[in-house]
Amino acid sequence: MSAARLVQALRDPAAVRGLDAKGWNGLIAAAHAERLIGTLAFRLEDIAVPDAVRAILADARLDAAREAHQALWEADRAVVALDGLGVHVLLLKGTAYAAAGLKAGEGRFIGDLDILVPRDMIDAVEDRLIAAGWEWAKPDPYDDAYYRQWMHELPPLIHGTRDRMIDVHHTILPLTARPKPDAAALIADAVPIADGLYILSAEDRVCHAAAHMLADGDVQGGLRNLWDIYCLLEDTDPVALEARAARHGLIPHVRQAKRLAAALYGTSAGLTTWDRLVRARLLARDGWGRETRKLLVFGFFVRSHWLRMPPLMLARHLWTKWRKGHRPQ
Numbered sequence: 001m002s003a004a005r006l007v008q009a010l011r012d013p014a015a016v017r018g019l020d021a022k023g024w025n026g027l028i029a030a031a032h033a034e035r036l037i038g039t040l041a042f043r044l045e046d047i048a049v050p051d052a053v054r055a056i057l058a059d060a061r062l063d064a065a066r067e068a069h070q071a072l073w074e075a076d077r078a079v080v081a082l083d084g085l086g087v088h089v090l091l092l093k094g095t096a097y098a099a100a101g102l103k104a105g106e107g108r109f110i111g112d113l114d115i116l117v118p119r120d121m122i123d124a125v126e127d128r129l130i131a132a133g134w135e136w137a138k139p140d141p142y143d144d145a146y147y148r149q150w151m152h153e154l155p156p157l158i159h160g161t162r163d164r165m166i167d168v169h170h171t172i173l174p175l176t177a178r179p180k181p182d183a184a185a186l187i188a189d190a191v192p193i194a195d196g197l198y199i200l201s202a203e204d205r206v207c208h209a210a211a212h213m214l215a216d217g218d219v220q221g222g223l224r225n226l227w228d229i230y231c232l233l234e235d236t237d238p239v240a241l242e243a244r245a246a247r248h249g250l251i252p253h254v255r256q257a258k259r260l261a262a263a264l265y266g267t268s269a270g271l272t273t274w275d276r277l278v279r280a281r282l283l284a285r286d287g288w289g290r291e292t293r294k295l296l297v298f299g300f301f302v303r304s305h306w307l308r309m310p311p312l313m314l315a316r317h318l319w320t321k322w323r324k325g326h327r328p329q
Contacts, residue, residue, distance in 0.1 A: 026287040030289050039107040075113060075115075082128050088192075090117065100193050113165065126168065149175075150174060151175065179211065180248075201244075207248050213225040219282060222282045227265060229261045259275055
């Protein structure tokens with residue numbers, strides 16, 4: 001129930017009035033687990049809350065501001081590192097939202113710096129970043145080869161002194177995924193913001209978020225991703241979004257993301273049977289913020305790999321990872 005209460009609080013901040021201590025504990029635990037505590041803090045900024053909760057939310061707003069500052073500094077360092085290479089620093093995900101001042105960026109947890117570059121420039125970008133102090137975060141030869149052959153990004157890099165990660169993408173889904181987004185179109189229609197930084201167009205931002213949530217993953221952290229989508233949809237034209245989703249082969253994913261966003265954070269309730277199963281996975285947390293419905297969670301974990309690769313390749317990959325000691329959480 002804690003995840004459902006979190007959704008309700010984001011949708012209607014006034015709904016938190018009257019929560020008892022147990023209710024607040026569950027709400028805060030779920031917000032932390034879903035990395036939505038900063039977003040919740042912004043949503044409740046004008047709502048009267050208990051003193052102890054007010055302190056937690058104030059800290060969350062400060063943490064979010066610090067993360068945004070750090071993320072923008074990393075973006076600036078990437079601009080400097082790639083200067084003169086003829087490649088735009090096209091920001092993705094949380095850093096993009098923060099840099100552009102979008103609603104989706106308010107209080108958002110920002111982890112790695114994600115950028116998108118043309119695939120034919122990936123080697124040159126890699127060389128520049130390593131020269132600027134980034135190092136490999138995955139030394140395992142199998143992982144390195146897997147990323148380079150099948151994934152939509154380089155193996156992750158971490159800066160040697162700042163301890164910050166950068167993920168360099170050349171498209172937005174693994175090369176083995178069934179949808180094949182038009183990476184060249186994503187880059188060609190990117191929007192300049194400031195200081196040498198670019199972000200995806202409004203419609204492409206939704207397509208990317210929907211692809212990340214529903215076509216490439218186990219839906220873990222999906223409430224945060226869905227909140228992104230709910231906010232990003234405000235800046236899109238429905239007809240243009242449908243056309244863009246078609247171009248990227250993502251119409252089913254974008255349509256489902258719109259339905260789920262409207263059902264959880266908006267006012268619509270029109271969901272398919274598959275939508276309801278995804279919703280059940282999204283809300284699978286107890287009053288302590290812990291995941292419940294373990295069989296359902298595991299099913300989505302298996303599905304995430306099934307979406308990424310053909311059956312024989314999947315079996316070989318999972319067997320290799322298992323022998324190396326990897327276990328799903």
